[in-house]
Amino acid sequence: MPKDTPKAQPDLLQGTLDLLILRTLQPGPMHGWAIARRIQQVSDDVLTVQQGSLYPSLHRLARKGWIDSEWGTSENNRRAKYYRLTAEGRRRLADETESWQRLSAAVSRVLQEA
Amino acid sequence: MSWRDLRNRWRALVQPGRFEAELDEELSNHLELEIEHRMARGESREEAERAARLALGGVEGIKEGCRDSWGSRLIQDLGRDAQGACRRLVRYRRYSLVVIASLGLGLGAALVVFSMVDAVLLRPLPFHEPDRLVQFWELTPQGERFSSSDANLLDFREQGRSLVDLAAIQWPPPRPALFREGERVQLVGMGVTPNFFRSLGVSAVVGRTFGDEESRVDAPAWSVVLAYETWRTYFGADREIVGQDIDLDGHWWTVVGVLPEDFRFGGSVPQIYTPYRLDADFPRGDHRLSAVARLAPGASLESAQREFEAIASRLADTYPDTNDGWGVFLQPLPESMLGPDVRRTQWLLLSAVGLLLLLACVNVANLFLAQLADRQDELALRRALGSGRLRILQQVLTESVVLGAAGAAVGLGLAYLTVPWIRGLPVPMPRLDEMSVDLRVAGLAALLAIVSGLLFGLLPAWNATRSTRGVHSRRQGQVDPGSGRLRSALVMCEVALATVLAVGAGLLLDSFESLASVETGIDTRDVLLAEVDLPTDHYPESSNNARRFFEQLVERTNSLPGVESVGVTMTSPFRGPNPSNNVSVESETNRDAFVPVHWRAVSPGLFRTLRVPLVRGSDFGEAPRAETVISAGLADRLWPGEDPIGQRMRWISPEGPLYEVVGVVGDVQDLALGVPPPLMVYMPQQWFGWPSMTLAVRSVTPRAYVEPIREIVSDLDHKLGSPTFSTLGEQKKDALAQPQLSLQVMSIFSLVALLLAAAGVYGVVAYAVSRRQRDLGVRLALGASPGRLVRGLTLRSLMPVAIGLVVGLALAMALAFSMQTMLYETSPVEPRVVLGVAAVLALAGLASAWMPARRAARLDPLVALREE
Structure with a gap:
């Protein structure tokens, strides 16, 4: 564990990480490092993904056929493995986003009213 | 998923390198x-x-x-375990070979027996809906199953509704000679009513089977159907043969079709089929046709049986002379084709091979246990380092399944080699020739591989992973007492199983010996037999042609130099046929008091040729007369305490003809060995003029007369095919073929069992000696006598042998009673067998315990002590 981890970092549930990955890939193909970076940036550094835990998720999603991978050339002119959403992945993203929103809305309501 | x-997943499995x-x-x-x-940020x-x-x-961690x-x-783990198992098996080469050989023998035997049972018992008959087929028997007034007569069958066919296509098989079977391209070939034929093939639901592969054309009453159809093999052998599998005429016995017959290759009916394999027409004018009392039929749609066996019983009693009212007291018995065809003997033999072999397989598994479990004991350090270390018991169990079981698979492969190979050989054995076992190593057998091999692997692997694996103590125990030269006890128990099981098998084989051997040496009443040595079948159109039954032909054949054979005596009989010994009838004293008027007998038409000289002793009176005279010779048993039955010579015997019924008794001969059993000799009547062939006879020739060199007799037959009628030759000794041997097969198989099984059990005992003692080297070394160093050490070791390991022997003998005796029906004049507790088996097993146990124990006495104490 890096010592400079911010204290407020919540543990990411596996399903949540999958969802974030799928969402991050929605605009276009990306390689692993960029995905990690992107999640971190967009969440204002709250969701610092433990970079390593990203890869098992990526490989599992690839096995399930929700994302696809392809070797391409990265910004620093190196061979890098790019992931992109498949049609199946897009469907999944829509489903999961909807159910996540329902869930978080419900949780927020409970937190506000109870 | x-x-x-x-x-x-599959890609990851097959390309792990690329993924990594x-x-x-x-x-x-x-x-x-x-x-x-980060460097861009200035670090x-x-x-x-x-x-x-x-x-x-x-x-x-990420990679994992x-x-x-x-x-x-999961699969990669299994694959790694299997790889590891294979590596270890190669390292412990000798152990692996013994295990694989042992399992291979057991599994091979099991597969062979299974494919036999599959062919003989399990596979349905190759007919359409074989369960709807019945064998049609008439029942004699005495309640015996009997064949039917032409007139009766015609009536049954006309009146019965619950059977369709009641078909009959002609007797005696036709034996036409085929003339083709100047060659004369004697064929075995089968005469069947034209509805026979329709009844069975068998269609031709080329052309057609018999049909309406052959059923027409007005015009006789000269049609034949060829067996597949005949078509291939004599007609080059030419499809154009259908519709062509072929020459049989000098007549032109039209080939209408060819039967499928696998067509068989019962045990016989006819080469050609001719149509037979039921003849209403044939004597109603002449029962000689066997018949099959199919249950009509909606009819059950019971309803058909009831209907035909009713018809039989109507017929009895209409024709009291011939049909009084006769009934009908419908038997499912699959049952009638497999006699109880065949079933019993199959079950015996199946149970025996089950025991053998179990024994092989126990033996391998024993070896596995010893091998695991050697690896206890490794296993204990792995447990100590945190490997779970289940993970180790999985690994150890993988090893045993790999061994099981290798054993199954060897077994399959053995079966593959053995099955064709068994298929060709001249054993009168129906459908034995259909045995094959097919997918079912291969599937069974795979299943047995896994089951036997688990069976022999589970116990030792459980035992080996039980404790974590192993690391230390070896250092101190101790033997794990639990494993020792387990191994003794396994040896006990092995000895018990081997004992059961050996007793089974011993009983069969004893029974076979009694059967082979049973008194048949004839001298089977030095007799040549020649079966001659005269075509009935030139030589009708009771014709002078047939009489004269055999008279001349006997006369001319008799004049050959070196021939001692000659005779003919209608029953080829140990083959048949076996005609029967009823007889009584002259004055008897009650039909029910008639005695059922077997009868043979014979010529004068036959008794001398077969050396059947003439007890009273004389042989037949040369001139045809209404006279008879009867067996001693029948003489006692009909005229107890009286002189039968000169008495007159009533034939068939109170209205039947009379025959004068001229001689009494010894009782003879010329068909089924192990059955008491039947009451027998001999009729003069000169009187009867039967067209199918067997010539018997006694001479010191019986085989030398094959050619001369062939020439005489051809000289008497150049249109006849060659007779079928054999010797009386050979025919008796054939009659023993089925019990002999059981005996041979059981002997092989019990020999293998004995070897396996001996190997088990050897293994346990050798293991004990190697484990206790230090202990033994110390005792030797302190002056213990080597002889006493050996005796002690041997005797101690004989305990499980002794217990196993006692348990096995008890078990064997219990089981032997269930095979009593297969034994001839042998008690299930035959002391010779029981003592013999006990002695052999005890000796084998002693020898295999003594050999490794002797090594202990040769130990150099210093070496033994330094070994640690």
């Missing part, structure tokens, strides 16, 4: 990007590298996570 998911390489590259690429990113290269590694986390994600983990 989606199809794509499976495909991706790409993962490596992906992760190092990630690090580089992170380092460059030094070293700082950036360190921070990047920290941010990524432990590389090995990714590998889990690939989803090929």
Whole structure:
């Protein structure tokens, strides 16, 4: 564990990480490092993904056929493995986003009213 | 799990190298990007590298996570275990070979017996809905199953509704000679009513079977159907043969079709089929046709049986002379084709091979246990390092299944080699020639491989993973007492199983010996037999032609130099036929008091040729007269305390003809060995003029007369085919073929069982000696006598042998009563067998315990002590 981890970092549930990955890939193909970076940036550094835990998720999603991978050339002119959403992945993203929103809305309501 | 998911798992499984390489590259690429990113923010290269590694986390952990994600983990573990198992098996080469050989023998035997049982008992008959087929028997007033007569069958066919296509098989079977391209070939034929093939639901592969054309009453149809083999052998499998005429016995017959290759009916394999027409004018009391039929739609066996019983009693009212007291018995065809003897033999072999397989598994379990004991250090170390018991169990069981698979492969190979050989054996076992090593057998092999692997692996594996103590125990030269007890128990089982098999084989041997030496009443040595079948159109039954032909044949054979005596009989000994009838004293008017007898038409000289002793009176005279010779048993039955010579015997019924008794001969059993001799009547062939006879020639060199007799037959009628030759001794041997097969198979099984059990005892003692070297060394060093050490070791290991022997004998005796029906004049507790088996097993146990024990006495105490 890096010592400079911010204290407020919540543990990411596996399903949540999958969802974030799928969402991050929605605009276009990306390689692993960029995905990690992107999640971190967009969440204002709250969701610092433990970079390593990203890869098992990526490989599992690839096995399930929700994302696809392809070797391409990265910004620093190196061979890098790019992931992109498949049609199946897009469907999944829509489903999961909807159910996540329902869930978080419900949780927020409970937190506000109870 | 989606199809794509499976495909991706499969890719990870078959290309693990590519997946690993790409993962490596992906992760190092990630690090580089992170380092460059950090350096761009102004960190030094070293700082950036360190921070990047920290941010990524432990590389090995990530890799493991990714590998889990690939989803090929479980199978890869299994694959690794299997690889490891194979490596270990190669390292412990000698052990592996013994295990594989042992399992291979057991599994091979099981597969052979299974394919036999499958062919003979399990596979349905190759007919359409064989369960709807029945064998049609008439029942004699005495309640015996009997064949039917032409007139009766016609009536049954006309009146019965619950059977369709009641078909009959002609007797005696036609034996036409085929003339083709100047060659004369004697064929075995079968005459069947034209509805026979329709009844069985068998159609031709080329052309057609018999049909309406052959059933027409007005015009006789000269049609034949060829067996597949005949078509191939004599007609080059030419499809054009259908519709052509062929020459049989000098007549032109039209080939209408060819039967499927696998067509068989009962045990006989006819080469050609001719149509037979039921003849209403044939004597109603002449029962000689066997018949089959199919249950009509909606009819059950019981309803058909009731209907035909009713018809039989109507017929009895209409024709009291011939049909009084006769009934009908419908038997399912599959049952009638497999006699109880065949079933019993099959079950015996199946149970025996089951025991053998179990024994092989126990033996291997024993070896496995010893091998695991040698590896106790390794297993204990792995447990101590945190390997779970289940994981180790999985690994050890993988090993035993790998061994099981190798054993099954060997067994399958053995079966593959043995089955064709058994298929060709001249054993009168129906459908034995259909045995094959097919997919079912291969499937069974795979199943047995897994089951036997688990069976012999589970106990030792459980035992071996039980404790973590092993690391130390070996150091101190101790034997794990639990494992020792387990091994003794296993040896006990082996000895018990081997004992059961050996007793079974011993009983069969004893029974076979009694059967082979049973008194048949004829002298089977030095007699040549020649079966001659005259075509009935030139030589009708009771014709002078047939009489004269055999008279001349006997006369001319008799004049050959070196021939001692000659005779003819209608019953070829140990083959048949076996005609029967009823007789009584002259004055008897009550039909029910008639005595059922077997009868043979014979010529004068036959008794001398077969050396059947003439007890009273004389042989037949040369001139045809209404006279008879009867067996001693029948003489006692009909005229107890009186002189039968000169008495007159009533034939068939109170209205039947009379025959004068001229002689009494010894009782003869010329068909079924192991059955008491029947009451027998001999009729003069000169009187009867039967067209199918067997010539018997006694001479010191019986085989030398094959050619001369062939020439005489051809000289008497050049249109006749060659007679079928054999010797009386050979025919008796054929009659013993089925019990002999059981005996041979059981002997092989029990020999293998004995070897396996001996190997088990040897293994246990050898193991004990090697484990106790230090202990033995100390005792030798302190002056213990080597002889006493050996005796002690041997005797101690004989305990399980003795217990196993007692248990096995008890078990064998219990089981032997269930095979009593297969034994001839042998008690299930035959003391010779029981004592013999006990002695052999005890000796084998002693020898296999003594050999390794002797090594202990040869130990050099110093070497033994330094061994640690």
